[in-house]
Amino acid sequence: MSEELELRPIVLQEQCDAPVWLRAQDAALLQELGFEVHIAPPAPDTIAVDHCPDQNCFVVNPKQYVAHLELSSGNILVVKPKIDPANVFRMLAYVYAGWNRDVFQHAEVLYSTDKFLFEPLVEIFCDLVAARVRRGLVQDYMNHEENLTVLRGRILFESQVAVNAMRPDRLFCRYQQQTLDTEDNQIVKWTLRYLTSFEGWSSHTVHSLRVNLRHFAEVSLRTPSRGALCARVYNRMNDDYRLLHDFCRLFLDNRAITEHAGVWQFRGFLLDMNLLFEAFVTTAFSATARSTVFTVYSQREDFLSHPPSIPIRIRPDVTVYEGTRTAAIVDAKYKRLNGPAGNPDFYQMLAYGTALQCGCAYLIYPVTEWEGDTIVEVRHSPIKIHVRRIDIGHPNCVSLAEQVARTVLDESSVLLPGPPPATGLTAGVA
Secondary structure, eight states: OOHHHHTOOEEEETTOOEEEEEEHHHHHHHHHHTOEEEEOOOOGGGTTSOOOTTEEEEEEEOTTEEEEEEOTTSOEEEEEOSSOHHHHHHHHHHHHSTTOHHHHTTGGGGGGSOOOTTHHHHHHHHHHHHHHHHHOOOOEEEEEEEEESSOOSEEOHHHHHHHHTTOTTOEEEEEEEEESOOHHHHHHHHHHHHHHTOSOOOHHHHHHHHHHHHTTTTSOOOOOOHHHHHSOOOOTTTTTHHHHHHHHHHHHOTTTEEOOOSSSOOOEEEEEHHHHHHHHHHHHHHHHHTTSSEEEEESOOEESSOTTSOOOEEOOSEEEEETTEEEEEEEEOSSOOOOTTSOHHHHHHHHHHHHHTOSEEEEEEEGGGOSSOEEEEOTTSSOEEEEEEEOTTSTTHHHHHHHHHHHHHHHHTTSOOOOOOOSSOOOOBO
16 A cells, blocks of 8 residues: 555544544544544445555544644544634634734635645734734843943942952943843744644745744743733733734643644644633623623632532633622533433533522523523522523624623623622632
8 A cells, every 4th residue: 555545634524423544553542632432343335445454443533623633653634623614713813812803804715725724823923923023023121230341331339349359450230231032022932933843834834934933033932831921911012912922822722722742742733612612602701791790700610519518619611790699600512412311511500500599590502502592490499591502603603602692691680689709719700
């Protein structure tokens, strides 16, 4: 068998079973990443297909993952999303990059070819970096202390006496010098270097990344901390770095796109659509609540159990407060569950509503998971569980998500007062 046939890309569809010929190490890697992988007898129409002698037929379901990665065998695995890739882009842009419509207006046309899924994001990032380079990278002043032959800045007299008592030709000075080696630029350089490590970009994108990287030659290559990415302060000199750093956070954030490297060496993108949908819904509530009396908390931790029982924690995706009242509890579910227990999603919301004494609980799904909005009134309980849907496959998915959030907030304002929120465990305002 030729090498070309052996390394033919494996193309899967999100949440769909498919028979695939794999080496044992590739199958083990996919299991480690969270895919469902089961060995199975090959279908009659695939027995004659040319494949390696050390391969077996597996049934693979990538579940909620979208991917473009290199397996340990060198083969490329592509998992296509169940919605238009342009809408995956819109969701990512809304969550991570402030949904700047002017910047992202032209992104949709970039999907006319079968590109690496996230390449349009990288292209826009490169364009923004190049624009900042043309204007000049932000600089700052750094303090230097040095023993010089001429006066520069001011003399440090204590150091002068200690070091240069017998050297009248020297002056121990402290002075400031402009530098490009600032944290703002270090974050961008690290991201550019990180992106160049991936294979699969077009030659144009690779060239843009390398050209931009050369302009950061005077900047240190340092791994940015999580705090550096999320708690930055901007002013009129570096305000346009805000969007650049949003992109950096998107590419480096392990909750969204991850580069896995373990005992198997490979490169690629792995996107958990479940986490993206949760973040998408949370962002919609946070954006909608800004102009209202509501306060929205993301992943606020509380307790299901009452002391002295064992502590059982709960963490709804979104908790909405109106003053001290728990107005609504929201959980985003990318895929509807129908396990042997019946409806675990509803049991979960019943537990949330009971523990937080909130009668208004919402389950939010993509439209593909439910036929219509509905309300479940729980017997012998004041809790009502509302099912709402968002069409994430629609070009206006951002507006539709905010519309659902606005409806939930309007409905929540008519509920009876509840107890004040717990003060112990919080995850912060979304």
